[in-house]
Amino acid sequence: MTRRPPRPRERGIPEATVARLPLYLRALQALDERGTPTVSSEELASVAGVNSAKLRKDLSHLGSYGTRGVGYDVEYLIYQISRELGLTQDWSVAIVGVGNLGRALANYGGFGTRGFRIAALLDADPAVVGDAVAGLRVGHIDSLEEVVAREHVSIGVIATPAAAAQGVCDRFVGAGVTSVLNFAPVVLNVPDGVDVRKVDLSIELQILAFHEQRKADGRGGPEWIEALEA
Incomplete structure:
Protein backbone atom coordinates (compact mmCIF):
# COMPACT_ATOMS: atom_id res chain seq x y z
CA MET A 1 0.00 0.00 0.00
CA THR A 2 1.30 3.46 -0.90
CA ARG A 3 2.26 5.49 2.16
CA ARG A 4 1.20 9.08 2.37
CA PRO A 5 3.56 11.73 3.78
CA PRO A 6 2.19 13.42 6.90
CA ARG A 7 0.33 16.70 6.63
CA PRO A 8 1.47 18.93 9.52
CA ARG A 9 -1.36 21.38 8.96
CA GLU A 10 -3.81 18.63 10.00
CA ARG A 11 -2.33 19.08 13.48
CA GLY A 12 -3.12 22.79 13.48
CA ILE A 13 0.21 24.06 12.13
CA PRO A 14 -0.29 27.01 9.74
CA GLU A 15 0.73 26.43 6.13
CA ALA A 16 3.17 29.36 6.26
CA THR A 17 4.89 27.75 9.25
CA VAL A 18 5.11 24.40 7.46
CA ALA A 19 6.78 26.16 4.52
CA ARG A 20 9.44 27.62 6.83
CA LEU A 21 10.24 24.42 8.76
CA PRO A 22 12.60 23.15 6.02
CA LEU A 23 14.48 26.46 6.24
CA TYR A 24 14.98 25.98 9.97
CA LEU A 25 16.02 22.38 9.44
CA ARG A 26 18.62 23.33 6.84
CA ALA A 27 20.01 26.04 9.11
CA LEU A 28 20.16 23.64 12.07
CA GLN A 29 21.91 20.97 10.02
CA ALA A 30 24.54 23.52 8.98
CA LEU A 31 25.06 24.45 12.63
CA ASP A 32 25.28 20.79 13.60
CA GLU A 33 27.93 20.17 10.93
CA ARG A 34 29.99 22.96 12.50
CA GLY A 35 29.70 21.32 15.91
CA THR A 36 27.35 23.91 17.43
CA PRO A 37 25.50 22.28 20.37
CA THR A 38 22.98 25.02 21.15
CA VAL A 39 21.65 28.07 19.36
CA SER A 40 19.56 31.06 20.42
CA SER A 41 16.40 32.02 18.56
CA GLU A 42 18.13 35.18 17.31
CA GLU A 43 21.08 33.22 15.92
CA LEU A 44 18.90 30.56 14.32
CA ALA A 45 16.59 33.17 12.83
CA SER A 46 19.58 34.99 11.34
CA VAL A 47 20.93 31.82 9.72
CA ALA A 48 17.46 30.87 8.44
CA GLY A 49 16.76 34.36 7.09
CA VAL A 50 13.67 35.20 9.18
CA ASN A 51 13.06 37.40 12.21
CA SER A 52 13.36 35.84 15.66
CA ALA A 53 9.77 36.55 16.71
CA LYS A 54 8.44 34.67 13.69
CA LEU A 55 10.81 31.78 14.37
CA ARG A 56 9.74 31.48 18.01
CA LYS A 57 6.09 31.55 17.01
CA ASP A 58 6.67 28.88 14.36
CA LEU A 59 8.51 26.58 16.74
CA SER A 60 5.84 27.05 19.41
CA HIS A 61 3.49 25.06 17.17
CA LEU A 62 5.80 22.07 17.58
CA GLY A 63 6.08 22.33 21.35
CA SER A 64 8.38 24.08 23.81
CA TYR A 65 11.93 22.99 23.02
CA GLY A 66 13.90 26.09 23.94
CA THR A 67 15.48 26.88 27.32
CA ARG A 68 15.56 30.48 28.51
CA GLY A 69 19.13 31.73 28.65
CA VAL A 70 20.43 28.67 26.81
CA GLY A 71 18.51 28.46 23.56
CA TYR A 72 17.68 25.38 21.52
CA ASP A 73 19.52 22.06 21.57
CA VAL A 74 20.51 21.77 17.91
CA GLU A 75 20.43 17.98 17.59
CA TYR A 76 17.15 17.64 19.42
CA LEU A 77 15.45 20.38 17.39
CA ILE A 78 16.70 18.73 14.17
CA TYR A 79 14.98 15.55 15.28
CA GLN A 80 11.75 17.29 16.26
CA ILE A 81 11.44 19.20 12.98
CA SER A 82 12.43 16.12 10.98
CA ARG A 83 9.77 14.10 12.77
CA GLU A 84 7.14 16.77 12.14
CA LEU A 85 8.02 16.86 8.43
CA GLY A 86 7.98 13.07 8.21
CA LEU A 87 11.70 12.82 7.51
CA THR A 88 12.50 10.24 10.16
CA GLN A 89 11.52 7.57 7.62
CA ASP A 90 12.29 7.13 3.93
CA ASP A 200 7.70 27.17 -11.45
CA LEU A 201 11.14 28.69 -11.96
CA SER A 202 9.80 31.42 -14.24
CA ILE A 203 7.44 32.60 -11.50
CA GLU A 204 10.28 32.67 -8.98
CA LEU A 205 12.35 34.77 -11.38
CA GLN A 206 9.43 37.15 -11.89
CA ILE A 207 9.08 37.56 -8.12
CA LEU A 208 12.79 38.38 -7.88
CA ALA A 209 12.40 40.86 -10.73
CA PHE A 210 9.54 42.46 -8.79
CA HIS A 211 11.78 42.85 -5.73
CA GLU A 212 14.58 44.29 -7.85
CA GLN A 213 12.21 46.82 -9.40
CA ARG A 214 10.92 47.83 -5.98
CA LYS A 215 14.46 48.33 -4.70
CA ALA A 216 15.33 50.36 -7.78
CA ASP A 217 12.27 52.54 -7.12
CA GLY A 218 13.31 53.04 -3.50
CA ARG A 219 10.40 51.02 -2.11
CA GLY A 220 12.26 47.92 -1.03
CA GLY A 221 13.26 48.73 2.54
CA PRO A 222 13.20 46.13 5.34
CA GLU A 223 9.80 47.21 6.63
CA TRP A 224 8.24 46.76 3.21
CA ILE A 225 9.83 43.36 2.76
CA GLU A 226 8.63 42.21 6.20
CA ALA A 227 5.09 43.32 5.37
CA LEU A 228 5.17 41.42 2.09
CA GLU A 229 6.47 38.21 3.65
CA ALA A 230 4.13 38.21 6.67
Missing part, protein backbone atom coordinates in the same frame (compact mmCIF):
# COMPACT_ATOMS: atom_id res chain seq x y z
CA TRP A 91 9.79 8.17 1.26
CA SER A 92 9.82 6.50 -2.13
CA VAL A 93 9.73 8.89 -5.10
CA ALA A 94 9.02 8.30 -8.80
CA ILE A 95 10.02 10.88 -11.41
CA VAL A 96 8.13 11.01 -14.70
CA GLY A 97 9.90 12.94 -17.46
CA VAL A 98 13.60 12.21 -17.81
CA GLY A 99 14.72 15.21 -19.83
CA ASN A 100 17.32 17.67 -18.60
CA LEU A 101 15.30 18.60 -15.51
CA GLY A 102 14.35 15.03 -14.64
CA ARG A 103 17.96 13.89 -14.96
CA ALA A 104 19.16 16.76 -12.79
CA LEU A 105 16.63 15.83 -10.10
CA ALA A 106 17.58 12.16 -10.27
CA ASN A 107 21.27 12.99 -9.92
CA TYR A 108 20.81 15.34 -6.97
CA GLY A 109 22.54 13.69 -4.04
CA GLY A 110 20.71 15.63 -1.35
CA PHE A 111 17.47 13.65 -1.54
CA GLY A 112 18.91 10.51 0.00
CA THR A 113 20.23 12.32 3.06
CA ARG A 114 16.88 13.99 3.65
CA GLY A 115 14.63 10.94 3.69
CA PHE A 116 13.71 10.64 -0.01
CA ARG A 117 14.60 7.65 -2.17
CA ILE A 118 14.37 8.01 -5.95
CA ALA A 119 12.83 4.63 -6.69
CA ALA A 120 11.91 4.96 -10.35
CA LEU A 121 12.40 7.06 -13.48
CA LEU A 122 9.78 6.90 -16.21
CA ASP A 123 9.44 8.43 -19.67
CA ALA A 124 7.37 8.00 -22.84
CA ASP A 125 10.22 8.63 -25.30
CA PRO A 126 11.62 5.36 -26.72
CA ALA A 127 14.96 7.12 -27.17
CA VAL A 128 15.13 7.70 -23.41
CA VAL A 129 13.60 4.47 -22.08
CA GLY A 130 16.37 2.08 -21.12
CA ASP A 131 18.95 4.77 -20.38
CA ALA A 132 20.88 4.47 -17.14
CA VAL A 133 20.44 7.62 -15.02
CA ALA A 134 21.70 7.97 -11.44
CA GLY A 135 22.05 4.21 -11.17
CA LEU A 136 18.48 3.54 -12.34
CA ARG A 137 17.20 2.22 -15.66
CA VAL A 138 14.55 4.51 -17.16
CA GLY A 139 11.29 2.64 -17.49
CA HIS A 140 8.37 3.25 -19.84
CA ILE A 141 5.48 5.37 -18.65
CA ASP A 142 3.16 2.43 -19.35
CA SER A 143 4.57 0.73 -16.26
CA LEU A 144 3.67 3.61 -13.90
CA GLU A 145 0.95 1.79 -11.96
CA GLU A 146 3.09 -1.33 -11.60
CA VAL A 147 6.06 0.71 -10.40
CA VAL A 148 3.98 2.64 -7.86
CA ALA A 149 2.74 -0.61 -6.35
CA ARG A 150 6.09 -2.43 -6.45
CA GLU A 151 8.18 0.43 -5.06
CA HIS A 152 5.52 1.73 -2.64
CA VAL A 153 5.80 5.17 -4.21
CA SER A 154 4.60 7.92 -1.88
CA ILE A 155 5.48 11.00 -3.94
CA GLY A 156 5.17 11.47 -7.69
CA VAL A 157 7.35 14.06 -9.42
CA ILE A 158 6.19 15.43 -12.76
CA ALA A 159 8.93 16.87 -14.98
CA THR A 160 7.16 16.49 -18.30
CA PRO A 161 6.05 19.06 -20.88
CA ALA A 162 2.87 20.88 -19.89
CA ALA A 163 0.65 18.94 -22.32
CA ALA A 164 1.45 15.62 -20.68
CA ALA A 165 1.38 16.70 -17.03
CA GLN A 166 -2.34 16.31 -16.27
CA GLY A 167 -2.46 12.83 -17.73
CA VAL A 168 0.55 11.77 -15.68
CA CYS A 169 -0.98 13.30 -12.57
CA ASP A 170 -4.25 11.44 -13.16
CA ARG A 171 -2.36 8.17 -13.41
CA PHE A 172 -0.42 8.85 -10.23
CA VAL A 173 -3.65 9.61 -8.39
CA GLY A 174 -5.35 6.57 -9.89
CA ALA A 175 -2.46 4.43 -8.65
CA GLY A 176 -2.91 5.73 -5.11
CA VAL A 177 -0.28 8.48 -4.95
CA THR A 178 -1.65 11.44 -3.01
CA SER A 179 1.41 13.73 -2.99
CA VAL A 180 2.64 15.25 -6.25
CA LEU A 181 5.47 17.66 -6.97
CA ASN A 182 4.83 19.39 -10.28
CA PHE A 183 7.56 21.08 -12.32
CA ALA A 184 5.44 21.37 -15.46
CA PRO A 185 4.21 24.91 -16.28
CA VAL A 186 0.55 24.07 -15.82
CA VAL A 187 -2.00 24.01 -13.00
CA LEU A 188 -3.07 20.46 -12.21
CA ASN A 189 -6.62 19.48 -11.27
CA VAL A 190 -6.71 16.90 -8.49
CA PRO A 191 -9.42 15.48 -6.23
CA ASP A 192 -9.73 16.31 -2.54
CA GLY A 193 -7.11 14.56 -0.45
CA VAL A 194 -4.33 14.96 -3.01
CA ASP A 195 -1.57 17.47 -2.26
CA VAL A 196 0.17 19.19 -5.17
CA ARG A 197 3.21 21.42 -4.82
CA LYS A 198 4.09 23.40 -7.92
CA VAL A 199 7.62 24.54 -8.70
